[in-house]
Amino acid sequence: MRNFIKKITHPFLKFGLKLYYLKPRTFCYDGICVKVHPDVFPPHLTLSTTVLLDFIKEKELNNKTFLELGCGSGIISLFAAKKGANVTATDINTTALEFLSENAKKNNQKLEIFKSDLFQSLPNRTFDCILINPPYYPKNPKTIKEQAWFCGEHFEYFEALFPQLKNYLIPSNETFMILSEDCELEKIKAIASKSDIAFTLVLEKKVVGEKNYIFTVTSS
Numbered sequence: 001m002r003n004f005i006k007k008i009t010h011p012f013l014k015f016g017l018k019l020y021y022l023k024p025r026t027f028c029y030d031g032i033c034v035k036v037h038p039d040v041f042p043p044h045l046t047l048s049t050t051v052l053l054d055f056i057k058e059k060e061l062n063n064k065t066f067l068e069l070g071c072g073s074g075i076i077s078l079f080a081a082k083k084g085a086n087v088t089a090t091d092i093n094t095t096a097l098e099f100l101s102e103n104a105k106k107n108n109q110k111l112e113i114f115k116s117d118l119f120q121s122l123p124n125r126t127f128d129c130i131l132i133n134p135p136y137y138p139k140n141p142k143t144i145k146e147q148a149w150f151c152g153e154h155f156e157y158f159e160a161l162f163p164q165l166k167n168y169l170i171p172s173n174e175t176f177m178i179l180s181e182d183c184e185l186e187k188i189k190a191i192a193s194k195s196d197i198a199f200t201l202v203l204e205k206k207v208v209g210e211k212n213y214i215f216t217v218t219s220s
């Protein structure tokens with residue numbers, strides 16, 4: 001994990017990212033294109049978004065209710081909508097949601113979009129499928145942009161997430177979370193277990209030397 005924090009805070013990489021993200025950039029996947037604001041999680045340079053897109057490409061989503069909790073650019077939500085899902089996309093980043101609203105129109109897709117801190121402002125209902133690509137590096141975020149990466153020094157994001165998520169883990173629901181070998185997997189699993197939540201590995205994929213894991217998250 002420390003290596004990764006070193007990676008993303010390395011002066012050359014930071015400078016390169018800053019230059020690249022002086023303006024919004026476009027990212028496309030299988031016929032869906034989104035314009036991504038510099039303050040939003042960049043799907044171009046990170047691998048997790050594409051691993052998730054490849055994963056849901058194989059899934060039957062037609063007429064399913066689908067929640068992307070912390071949608072960032074929203075490319076996964078738009079792709080799920082293209083596959084016929086009834087999609088709800090949420091984030092705490094207002095800019096991300098404003099851009100997603102425009103990107104939905106440009107891609108002729110309908111989404112329900114909510115600004116919500118985790119599940120707090122969501123209508124009280126269940127979802128067939130929930131997808132979460134969480135911030136997982138244990139550092140306190142100082143900006144809205146950093147909230148895409150850092151879960152708080154004491155894993156506060158996960159401490160808040162699992163007790164809320166538990167209410168949505170009904171038997172007919174499938175919830176997926178992507179994590180990586182760069183993060184403190186055992187710590188995150190231990191926080192989940194306090195809410196009687198268990199992880200089962202469904203996919204392991206090595207991309208550019210980094211192992212990504214997709215887990216199903218269930219009530220144990």
Ligand SMILES: C[S@@+](CC[C@H](N)C(=O)[O-])C[C@H]1O[C@@H](n2cnc3c(N)ncnc32)[C@H](O)[C@@H]1O
Nearest residue numbers: 041049070071072091092093117118133147148
């Ligand atoms: C790693 S990014 C993933 C973005 C997108 N799901 C993807 O895979 O490209 C994490 C996202 O979660 C959002 N986020 C962080 N804390 C959140 C919270 N408490 N409630 C809702 N969203 C949050 C961030 O703003 C960011 O967009």
